[in-house]
Amino acid sequence: MSLRLTRPRMQRIPLYGWLTAEAISLLGTRISMIAIPWLVLTTTGSPTQTGLVAFAEIAPMVLFKACGGPLVDRVGPRRMAIGADTLSFLVVGLIPVLHHAGALGFPLLLGLVAIAGALRGPGDAATAALVPALVERAAVPYERATGLSSAIDRGATMVGAAIAGGLVATVGAANAVAIDAVSFGVCALLLLVTTRSLEPARVEATSEPDRHEMPTSYAAELRDGWNVLRRDSVLMSLAVMVAVTNLLDLAWSAVLLPVWARDSGAGIGAVGLVFSVWGGASMLGALVAAAYGTRLPRFATYLVAYLITGLPRFVLFAIGVPLWVILAMCVIGGASSGFLNPVLGAVTFERIPREMVGRVTALNSALCWSLMPFGGVLGGLLISGMGLSTAMLVVGFAYFATTMAPALIPSFRGMNRQLPATVEPTPSPRDPLQLVS
Structure with a gap:
């Protein structure tokens, strides 16, 4: 009886972990949206350079998000999301470190921001691609997961700017960016711990390969998408x-x-x-x-x-x-x-x-x-x-x-609605969720 009572809650741990990581990630993003431009404006005094930093982040993010989809499917959305957050922790963390060391020139800042944007593209795509697996595992409607995610997004918009402004005013723009970097590391750790059950099952090799499983080129996969x-x-x-x-x-x-x-x-x-x-x-x-x-x-x-x-x-x-x-x-x-x-x-x-x-x-x-x-x-x-x-x-x-x-x-x-409002839970709590990657 105890197992029956706790199993639904256990199945929702990946969803709750993902939502918590989303909240932390969005708050960190709101901080960087204010802290990085303010850091540039106060150190260079140039609105033009401030605008260039924003462009340097958005353009690679859109480009790599568009081109990174097949990589997400190949690596798996969970691994891609954790990997992107881990690398973002290192890249964004270099900005305050180099600034305090007096080694952060504007070209280097542009490069780091561009790399951070390039990581955010497939990272955000991978985070979104986890939703079907999370919904299936938790046995909830899609509207429940997307609605909670949207509420977190809106809530981050409401409080994120105030938090960012307070941080920049009290600890400085560079240190606020450091807090954003830490948020990436926390998100990676949360996803690593709470979404273990979303790892795809190992598939034993068969004597005759399925023609549908034959490897294809990256360009072909992108074209298929x-x-x-x-x-x-x-x-x-x-x-x-x-x-x-x-x-x-x-x-x-x-x-x-x-x-x-x-x-x-x-x-x-x-x-x-x-x-x-x-x-x-x-x-x-x-x-x-x-x-x-x-x-x-x-x-x-x-x-x-x-x-x-x-x-x-x-x-x-x-x-x-x-x-x-x-x-x-x-x-x-x-x-x-x-x-x-x-x-x-x-x-x-x-x-x-x-x-x-x-x-x-x-x-x-x-x-x-x-x-x-x-x-x-x-x-x-x-x-x-x-x-x-x-x-x-x-x-x-x-x-x-x-x-x-x-x-x-x-x-x-x-x-x-194209599907039933709820998705049946997986047959056995011991069977890992099947993810095609």
């Missing part, structure tokens, strides 16, 4: 849609929102307040989606959530409403946005063949991130050309058109 993505109209269309919304969201957060704070007199404190309220409401929405998402129709949830979280935000900023109205909108829009990642994540994982989850999720994620480096440029050009209010409306209606286009495409009804 791309073919799966592009031939699935729902996955491909969602990836393009998210890429465009990421572009527009970055234009808003990086340029339009700070300019609004300056021109309206609200001040930079209002920017932090908007992000905190939005992030907190979004975290609550994601928690509700994690608990009740399986009862909701995915396609309808997608449409309603984007209707609420999209265009109204930009219209209110454009017409110049008081700050309290903006914050009320952040509560409603943020809570609605919390339902999106659980839905989109569940749709994505259900439609990808298990043996190709690494390469397809990596390509999908890279495509979603591909336009983000240009968001700030877009926001600046729009404000320079047409003013803040018009720029807000242009971005808002572009957001509306992009997110509502699926309503006109019948194939998007395929977003609705």
Whole structure:
């Protein structure tokens, strides 16, 4: 009887360990997003060099995420995630060490940041590729895992900036980067200890090799992943849609929102307040989606959530409403946005063949991130050309058109649930989970 009571909890240890590692990793990322640019700005005084550092991290991350999928499938997502975190601990840790030694020139910093971005690409892809195995092992719906992950992401956004600002102010930017480095090491250790049961079983060699198991070239595996993505109209269309919304969201957060704070007199404190309220409401929405998402129709949830979280935000900023109205909108829009990642994540994982989850999720994620480096440029050009209010409306209606286009495409009804809401647990607690890698 005792074994029956404890077995479900034991099966969920990998999921809980993964979620804990996600929380630590995201907080570390939020710290580095503020600490590294501030370190560059205070040591060089150059906004241009500060921008170059951001580009040096994002560009390799997108490139290596796109190209690293077959490696994730070959090595296995668990081993790749642990390896990437371990190497990131060493690479990011060199930044504060070299800075305090007086040996951190700008070209060397660019190189280290680029290597860190290159490691983060396949590392993030491998972490995401663990989800199907975690869901199967824990016997929970996809919405539960993706919803909890999304809630952690939103919560990290809410508190991460405050923690980062406090760390930079009290211990300095370089030491804050050191804390980010330590977070990579902690994540690697957590995954190593809590996800042992996700190791693939050893397969005995057979007398006649299966033709499906014959080795293929890396390029062929990458091409196979791309073919799966592009031939699935729902996955491909969602990836393009998210890429465009990421572009527009970055234009808003990086340029339009700070300019609004300056021109309206609200001040930079209002920017932090908007992000905190939005992030907190979004975290609550994601928690509700994690608990009740399986009862909701995915396609309808997608449409309603984007209707609420999209265009109204930009219209209110454009017409110049008081700050309290903006914050009320952040509560409603943020809570609605919390339902999106659980839905989109569940749709994505259900439609990808298990043996190709690494390469397809990596390509999908890279495509979603591909336009983000240009968001700030877009926001600046729009404000320079047409003013803040018009720029807000242009971005808002572009957001509306992009997110509502699926309503006109019948194939998007395929977003609705493809698999049973729960996955049966593995037959025996002694049998390791089968992972194709």
